[in-house]
Amino acid sequence: MSHIASRAWQGVDQAAHRRMVPVWVSATHPLAGHGSVNVVDLVSWPLIGVGFPKVTSGIHDLRLPSQADASRFLAAGRIDRRLPSPPKVDVLAFRLRSLRPMKAFFSPHHAGHRPSQTFRHGRIVPNRDLPARADNILSALRADGHTLLGAAPHGMAPIAAIHTPEYLDFLRHAWGEWRKIEGASEDVFPYIFPVRGMDHGYPTSIVGRAGYHMHDCWAPIGQHTWDVATDSANLAVEAAEQVLAGERAVYALCRPSGHHAFADMGGGNCFLNNAAIAAQHMRQRFARVALIDVDVHHGNGSQGVFYRRDDVLFVSLHRDPVDYHPYFAGHAHERGEGNGRGFNLNLPLPKASGDEAFLAALETACVRIRAFEAEALVVSLGVDAHEADPTEGLKVTYDGFRRIGARLAGLNLPTVLVQEGGYNMDTIARCVAGALAGFEGRETTAA
Ligand SMILES: [Zn+2]
Known part of the structure; x- marks a missing residue:
């Protein structure tokens, strides 16, 4: 000063x-x-x-x-x-503007979740959700002068406000039950799924429950996944608490990510929907909360959670899912249902779109958030739209992320920023640090 x-x-x-x-x-x-x-x-x-x-x-x-x-x-x-x-x-x-870079909350235990593999195009391939993702971000935020903090425990109530009891019970016990199967893999991998349009009832076996509660094979559950996922969600709750207490903006370094998790389904390396949990928590004080998702993948779980509600506006910018994960959601015609009709806005972008297309869509998103008269904002801050990300979705640059942060700050709303995707270990930290710096109108030192 x-x-x-x-x-x-x-x-x-x-x-x-x-x-x-x-x-x-x-x-x-x-x-x-x-x-x-x-x-x-x-x-x-x-x-x-x-x-x-x-x-x-x-x-x-x-x-x-x-x-x-x-x-x-x-x-x-x-x-x-x-x-x-x-x-x-x-x-x-x-x-x-904050006097110093915003508070950032993280958990040192995130590395306990260490999925080894996943499936892609019919092949078993290495899982991209490596602990180094969060470690790299942490280093960059430390260098930028963010105050790095652990979260106070907030219990299960904020999580249970979004997720169903049977799903939480499944996540908590899945690994132990799975490992009782003779010859089972180290991590829980669903491989059989409910058939569309049939009333199967709720399965009792762990294989059935895995297929019931996981919508793809991209979210292996390991021994420590439950503990790490609840820690991750707790960071989002802490960030929301801080904003409720008057902080202008707070960042939660959530790992695993959350935006592909529905009320009763996980997938896409997500188990508990951290951003949705934060948005719901902010509803204690704010009548209307906007949740904007800038991850390269559509936030299908977040959309699912709020699809029939008019108190939380969900807006997602992402690569067009017509030929991209998550395929089944994220199309422009999905506008919400019932009370939620008109409170879901998908802005799919053509493959390899760059900064200008992304920022133009972001402007549309911000206009909608203004019209909604949002009182608070949650940002699903995935940075896998970066041009060097191995997910090969869009071509946003470092400067693009800075501009995204700055534009979101221009909404002048109390804001929780929640980490989602980003899988290039050489670029993820600079993308995140740049977005936060852009939000606060300063420069990042991350290289
Ligand atoms: Zn993503």
Whole structure:
């Protein structure tokens, strides 16, 4: 913080200060250089004694008591009316910004989930969900100055608010039951699935339950998967808690990912839907929550969870599933059902689309989120749309991820960012760090 901004903090109650929403003033704004504008003169907030010093250059932080106050502060007319001799201001260039890079929550236990293989095009191939994914991201965030934190335990209630009891029971016990089968593989791999349109009832055998609860063969369940998946979901809950408590934006380094998990089905290396759990948790305070998914794969699980609801808007940008995972969902005609009709927006992009196509679709997504009057945002932050990702879906660049972060920040909503996919060990960290840096209007040091 600059010495000028530091002076503005003198006399501020530190506990109250931590609860406040950070805001910054662009030095290019006409208000900059106006002189010793006193915040109390502008708006009647409890910031007694906090003078806003003369700003000549640079960016200077000013804190406001709550998100709602910040929104009001952003309203140009309010400030114009209260200034004794208003500067000639048409649009106030205030932007929400943290004083330091946002908090990032992670679990050191994620490496316990270590799926060895998966199926692709009929062949057994190495699984891409390697622990190094999260480790690399962690290193980059540390270098960028993020505060890296473990999460407090939040119990099973937030998870059970999204997932069914029978599915959670299956996940918890699947590995132990599977290993009782003579000659069974190390990890649980479903290989027989329910037939469409038939009422089978609920299976009792572990083989039947695996086929019932897993929608593909891409999410092997190992000995520690349950513990690691619940840890991962807990990070998303912690991030939501932090935002509920007043943080502007918080990142959860979830591994395994979650957006392919339905209420009672896992798949695509996902078991518990971390982003959906966070969105549901934010509903405690926010009437309307938007969940936007920028992973290269459609968030079929998230769509499934909220498909019949109008209080959580789901928007997904992804490679067109006509010839790409998850094939069965993610098409533009899927708009929601019942109360949820019109509250599901899929924006499929042609194979190998680059930054401009992605950003144009993101603009459409943001317009929809605005129209929805979302009060909070959850971002499923997959970075496998990167041009060097082995999933070969889209061709978003590093700069594209920075711009995606910046555009999402422009929604000016309390935001939880949840890690989803990203499988190139050389690029994943820079993509994530760049997106978070873009969100906060700064640069990343990740190379
Ligand atoms: Zn993905």
